[in-house]
Amino acid sequence: MGAQTPKLKKDITFFTALTIVMGTVIGSGVFFKPEAVFTATGTAGLGLLAWVIGGIITICGGLTAAELSASIPQTGGMVVYLRRAYGPLAGYLMGWAQTIIYFPANIAALSIIFGTQVANLFGTGNWVIIPVAIAAASYVMFMNFLGAKKAGSLQSITTIGKLVPLLLIIVFGLMHNGEVQFSLLPFSPESSPLLTSLGSGLVATMFAYDGWIHVGNIAGEMRNPKKDLPKAIVIGLTSVMAVYLLINIAYLFVMPASLLAATSTPASDVASIIFGAFGGKFVTIGILVSVFGAINGYTMTGIRIPYAMALNNELPFSGLFTKLNKNSIPVNGGILTIAVSVIMIFSGQFNQLTDMLIFVIWLFYIMVFVAVFVMRKREPGLERPYKVPLYPFIPIVAIVGGLYIVFNTLITQPLNSGIGILLTAIGLPIYFYKKKQGVFDGPANENVNKKAA
Template sequence: MSNELKKTLGLGTALSTVIGLVIGSGVFFKPQAIYTITNGAPGLGIIAWILGGFITIMAGLTAAEVSAAIPRTGGMMVYIEEIYGKKLGFLTGWMQTVLFFPGTTAALAVIFAQQCAELFGYTATNMTIVLPIALGVIILLALLNNIGSSFGGAIQNIATIGKLVPLILIIIFGFIKGKSGGSTFTPIVGQGVSASTALGHVLIATLFAYDGWINVGAIAGEMKNPGKDLPTAIVGGLSAVMAVYIIINLAYLRVASASELALVTSPATLVATRLFGDVGGKIITIGILISVFGTLNGYLLTGPRIPYTLAKQKIIPGSDALSKVNAGGSPTNATWLVAILACIYALSGQFNLLTDLTVFMVWVFYVLTFIGVMKLRKDNPNLDRPYKVPLYPIIPLVAIIGGLFVIVNQLLTATVIALGGIIITLIGLPVYNYMSKKNDN
């Protein structure tokens, strides 16, 4: 049996993976956190959706250069290893393996389970209902993705189409039936809230909603034409997502006020129920569940490629098992590793806590990637670059500055969460040192 991943994925799957990884839960659920932070004021929330999208597109334009220049399975971990060396590359992969992918998968499973519970008349806080559903959907998708990478890609394509239905319906009917002249930009923040302090918090929320774009690089080794298709998928997908996010949030505010959206777990469901009635609202909720399901699948499609790559290099415990590929072309044991860790994180039942933790930590490595694009141009000017970031170095610098703002703000205002992510990541250092010595013997 071959342990090499097959080149079976094309632009369609890559593009749907970007959109599928990004449009999932954030656009439907994060308005609640955003308008809670602004104390029921809409202005800063809309600004954050615009600013978060701008920063993300700058990030995508920047990272696409190194993604295309180093189109190997492993994504960001491989880029950072190439630029900064094996130890930092391993630490990137370790963070993604033990924190980012399983933590985000767990957060998505929790919000999926909460919406299922509410759909059937239970409360989102009923853990006896929520936790079994959350664990069950993780295990189900791990089983489906182990059928093969092409099968996982097919799920992604179907779910991406499915998730567009509630978005389109809410946008169209929100503008047709919603109130005209509703407040969308004023006030900027509510009483007692500092705009400068709140901006960092709402950006964390919107950046979670925009996150996932770089992870399509993790399947570069399975793409037929990564040099051409990868940048197209990242930049094209993000531009479409940003437009959708801004428009749908304006539609939300035509149907419900920001203060109302702050009080409900699923603002999109509230809006849908007002537009289409109870039955219509439930139908839209099912569409939202399909959306989250697709995003969950995207993370369990791409995430296991990270421990698989580490295992191929023999630098993670259990490398012999984690490097195995099944008959369908999927890294089966690596998939179960991510799924089991996700189940453990899901036991917390905390959507916002998990997303804040993963967004902070992954942006530390995003910024290293952006800096790495500039370093790689200096250190290896003759490297074949099928795509170059436009307006160099302005766009990379904008991406770096935006990322540093998010990191520093989270360190100052959510110190415990930030330190938790740093500690989990740094545990990877003794693991790397142990495995390196073991391989040298």
């Protein structure tokens, strides 16, 4: 055989992992999803309940997936977990969907929002949105090519920076003495059944909570993944839910639920009421910082997926994607990711991209949650530095919540769901071609092959 494949550096600390969890989750959703949540629920109390339940499902999912992250601390995250639990096809489709749909669509959607906010801040026409979006995505990718430390530092700075306007809105919003009377009652909406409204509101929150699991993709570059990874997921998600709940309460202290449902920029509108015209501009800058950090979080974790798959020769031209630059970064995986992202950016469709990626990723999230049961039965002797608390209750909550999200999206968004399924299925011919070459009979699938034998 040839020279050994270069190894990724173990440069990532607990604090960096924590900021990746929080920085990737706290992106555009906290600023844009309150409109959809309160439109669906119709009341303050039901809207807040949707944010709480969404957070609980997410935390249960994080607690569940953390067991796999700690016991299988390898770069590649969910690709590795699914391959180990179900075999090469599941792991391959997860990696393919992440490479072609999930990460590029997230980067593209967030970049479109970034461009939109730049246009709003400077009062330019919409013609600047796509050029600015492409520039932002390309700059973040370039920063990641300079090394995990620099990308991690950028993530830490943007995470801290994005919390400043959020905290200002929370503090001054809760202290606001205006004409709005905050009340959790009436709880039930007048226009639709309570459970239907709550369900629609819950689905709306899930994009705002998404992104937490992808810190597992960088487990191979963490200094102490078995200890730090579960802790980063749990602490990060609990903190995110607290921030989301508090800022929505602050919104409701300043604007009633009916007005929040009527505006696509609740944070800017609330800030303008509290601080005046300058406040709206200030929060728009905060949104730019927040979205920029989210782009970086998805970029940092996403470019490792083609690398992990190529190490097992699972992609066309795998030799290209195993190459690392002088900073130990899988640069060709990054070039593929940014190329697909730019194509998606030209669509200019934020909502369509996010609807599609949420449906696809939750199909695989459910498989990850079920994999905890599979792995405990198949590999009882596997070292598990961390185990899901209250097993099996917490994994069941995560699975049931995930199934609801998938079926609801399939019914309410059939076109976007169909596009996601189609793009995922396109990977099947490549899989079977590689399988015919014997690619999936290698060491990566050793445990699965032993079980089959």
